[in-house]
Amino acid sequence: MQKHISSTEIMNMEKQERVHFINSLGGFKSVSLLGTTNNNGQTNLAIFSSIFHIGANPPLIAVVFRPSPPERDSLRNILETGFYTINHINENIYKQAHQTSARYDADISEFDATNLTPEYKNNFKAPFVKESNIQLGVEFKEKIDITINNTIMIIGEIKKVYFPENCLCEDGFLDLEKANTITCSGLDSYHKTIKISRLSYAKPDKAITSIT
């Protein structure tokens, strides 16, 4: 049975109910751990489901931050150091990843609190998550204020990519499922995936075919 909810009913929902409902509507989401440090070496780790592709040339990726206050440590560290990491989440670490969303005091690193391991390599300024199978090193490029609801979008350029070698396909496609990357929906629901198919490039006069 199809149900219809209108704008007025959405605005009349109890706040937490609306947050759950609206967060579900955009579909399945990318979910990753954002690793940062400040200039004193104090690390921070936070889970984000608002990360998305912006362009391939140059390779740009964006993340949306909710309004401050409270203080957004990850955002402050990105602006202070200019670098951050994006680390895919797999089933082995999703509970620890979710736990990073707790409001720890500023002097506690979520790496320590959740038993995830900061990994520094190749002179990259920000800490990767050792337990993550796909790790991106990103350089801050631009901050866009979304004034309609006081959120902030941060755009960065992907400078380094670490991934399991056997997950890279010949045409450049990286098989996230093979790397055990998971997805999420709403605020707190985590999901594995089962590939249906990759599809051929669509042309008006040609039938779509499965390419793997």
Next chain:
Amino acid sequence: MQKHISSTEIMNMEKQERVHFINSLGGFKSVSLLGTTNNNGQTNLAIFSSIFHIGANPPLIAVVFRPSPPERDSLRNILETGFYTINHINENIYKQAHQTSARYDADISEFDATNLTPEYKNNFKAPFVKESNIQLGVEFKEKIDITINNTIMIIGEIKKVYFPENCLCEDGFLDLEKANTITCSGLDSYHKTIKISRLSYAKPDKAITSIT
């Protein structure tokens, strides 16, 4: 075996290889059909994997458009009429959904070309996709030019939501997996999901528990 690819190697990739690779890095993505019409009633339907949640109060959702040219019919229709629909994709229609990405002539509607059914209801100005299980009616709010790579972000307010009644949980969470919504990765890979768990709200001094 972990492999490392640097910025230089990314920029040296052949163009199509880089597009596949970088589009994979953001993780699993929302994938939906965007339905529009112009003021003469000519409909358009296009698949997007760049749709994301911006905020719950008011309920805002955003989509990123690649640079023009070519002409972006969906974008032009949104700016002309002020309304559009976002329709989740399920396994029954994913090939038709993918086929909407072919470059049809401007006088051909992708609804006709792919045998998907435009559905008008409750006086909403834009066509929904009848075969979609979760349908959003959205009103245009703001256009943001992302100058770093000439992409355009469109922010809209969710005005109407249609969904299967049995997919709504008590706390407001909408069970997308139960509604058969699928996800995608890269440019052309489609995936079903298997729920791992929903997790409790995280607090510093409390262990995470599964809530369903």
